[in-house]
Amino acid sequence: MQMTKLAALIVMVLIVLPSCSQKLAITPTVAEIESVGLTALHGQDAASVQQLLKWAEHGNSVAKRELGLVYATVPQKQAEAVYWLEQGAQAGDSEAEFAFAEVLYKGRLSLKADRQRAWYWYELSANKGHAKASFMLARMAKYGEGVPKNPSLSVEWLQKASDQGNAQAMFLLSNAYASGEGVRTDQIKSREWLERAAEADYPVAIQALAMELDQGGQHHGDDALRSRHLIKEASDERLLRWNKYQ
Secondary structure (H helix, E strand, O other), X not given: OHHHHHHHHXXXXXXXXXXXXXXXXXXXXXXXXXXXXXXXXXXXXXXXXXXXXXXXXXXXXXXXXXXXXXXXXXHHHHHHHHHXXXXXXXXXXXXXXXXXXXXXXXXXXXXXXXXXXXXXXXXXXXXXXOHHHHHHHHHHHHHOOOXXXXXXXXXXXXXXXXXXXXXXXXXXXHHHXXXXXXXXXXXXXXXXXXXXXXXXXXXXXXXXXHHHHHHOEOOEOOOHHHHHHHHHHHHHHHHHHHHHHO
16 A cells, blocks of 8 residues: 555656756746847737746746836737736836836826835835936935935935946935035045046046046146046047936
């Protein structure tokens, strides 16, 4: 009797293991899903859309996000776009959280703007390291969008976005330290963040640093040559890369 049960158990294992191995083998990577998403988005390729749908229906959070982004470009699919972006966000995908927050903040895909809900999803995304989400929270706190106006909270999120690598946040954090808005005035930190924003190729910061160098100042010498180089660099960056900061 025991041998019969053991034999049955062995048979069950032999049946289950191949199916598990096959399932693991066909599990797509994030890069693979995003590649299919790009094909679906730019080529409106039906097979790619169906593949995303298949993955999304099986619970893949990245596929849900990519499918939502694809449907967002199709006027007749706006409801589906909202559904899948929200599903991806609820599944914990930080890019989906950010994308869904953007929809709510701007009132897209036939939804009315809802800044309070947008804050919720931006914050979830920001706390997972999404620099643009942190920057949006800084903006919302500064202007009182979705939350009470709070300059100190705005600076906190500017700091977080800067630490996460957002060059525009670095520049605005520099301005905050220079003016003392939401934080104690600190000209040394202001200059440090201005330098970092310029090093990150943010055109406005490059130009502002060039102007400081040209005029001279308490914490640095007059470096006219560097100023001229920075002004030229700022002009080039505006022409080549400005759109990435909008």
